Amino acid sequence: MRIDVVSIFPEYLAALDLSLIGKARQDGVLDVRVHDLRTFTTDRHRTVDDTPYGGGAGMVMKAEPWAQALESVLTEAPASQHRPTLIVPSPAGAVFDQAMAHELAGLEHLVFACGRYEGIDERAIDWARDGFDVRPVSLGDYVLNGGEVAVLAMVEAVGRLIPGVVGNPESLVEESHADGLLEYPVYTKPSSWRGRDIPEVLLSGNHARIARWRRMEQFRRTADRRPDLLGDIDATSLPAADLKA
Numbered sequence: 633m634r635i636d637v638v639s640i641f642p643e644y645l646a647a648l649d650l651s652l653i654g655k656a657r658q659d660g661v662l663d664v665r666v667h668d669l670r671t672f673t674t675d676r677h678r679t680v681d682d683t684p685y686g687g688g689a690g691m692v693m694k695a696e697p698w699a700q701a702l703e704s705v706l707t708e709a710p711a712s713q714h715r716p717t718l719i720v721p722s723p724a725g726a727v728f729d730q731a732m733a734h735e736l737a738g739l740e741h742l743v744f745a746c747g748r749y750e751g752i753d754e755r756a757i758d759w760a761r762d763g764f765d766v767r768p769v770s771l772g773d774y775v776l777n778g779g780e781v782a783v784l785a786m787v788e789a790v791g792r793l794i795p796g797v798v799g800n801p802e803s804l805v806e807e808s809h810a811d812g813l814l815e816y817p818v819y820t821k822p823s824s825w826r827g828r829d830i831p832e833v834l835l836s837g838n839h840a841r842i843a844r845w846r847r848m849e850q851f852r853r854t855a856d857r858r859p860d861l862l863g864d865i866d867a868t869s870l871p872a873a874d875l876k877a
């Protein structure tokens with residue numbers, strides 16, 4: 633997968649050199665390129681923002697540097713049958729979730745446009761629809777100072793779903809949100825720690841019983857912490873036996 637990120641703070645994206653995403657880049661599984669938006673300005677002060685029409689607080693990112701940057705990304709992009717997807721992180725976007733991460737992981741080329749200040753001149757976003765599949769995406773219902781932190785989160789969530797990025801693909805199966813529920817609690821040695829014992833079932837060696845217990849814990853935890861998620865779950869996916877376990 634090819635990923636381009638355009639930002640006025642390219643240093644923010646240095647974290648993409650680390651850990652599993654950094655390793656995937658080294659291995660050639662992910663081709664990530666970070667671009668400095670100011671490179672695409674033409675004035676002496678490398679201006680990327682100006683005051684908003686209609687008044688109001690803060691500054692708005694100018695359209696032209698964005699058009700120049702995105703044209704450059706399109707020119708450099710490897711030939712593909714599909715238009716790249718342009719993700720514009722914004723608190724005014726559709727909320728990112730695991731289903732969206734899976735959908736994006738199936739695409740060939742993602743481009744992230746990191747806005748700052750009050751956002752990007754809307755005409756640049758409309759203009760970009762000619763060359764990109766444009767998607768404003770929010771990390772959640774809160775406001776960040778810019779898109780960079782959201783991009784770090786999205787690239788990690790999407791990147792780890794690409795085959796070859798996470799060493800053991802099994803670990804993607806039983807994690808939170810994989811099946812619409814939160815994951816069950818986990819424990820490691822010692823079995824007794826500071827007076828706290830692990831649930832006895834985990835020492836039973838009875839795999840069916842352990843599987844039932846884990847499923848039950850997933851429901852219990854989801855009902856407690858995220859009851860909103862249970863609305864999407866088919867209640868029949870909870871085997872009757874689980875209730876008795």
Ligand code: ADE
Binds near residue numbers: 722770771775777782
């Ligand atoms: N930029 C500012 N706030 C954001 C959010 N909640 N999600 C994505 N990008 C943002």
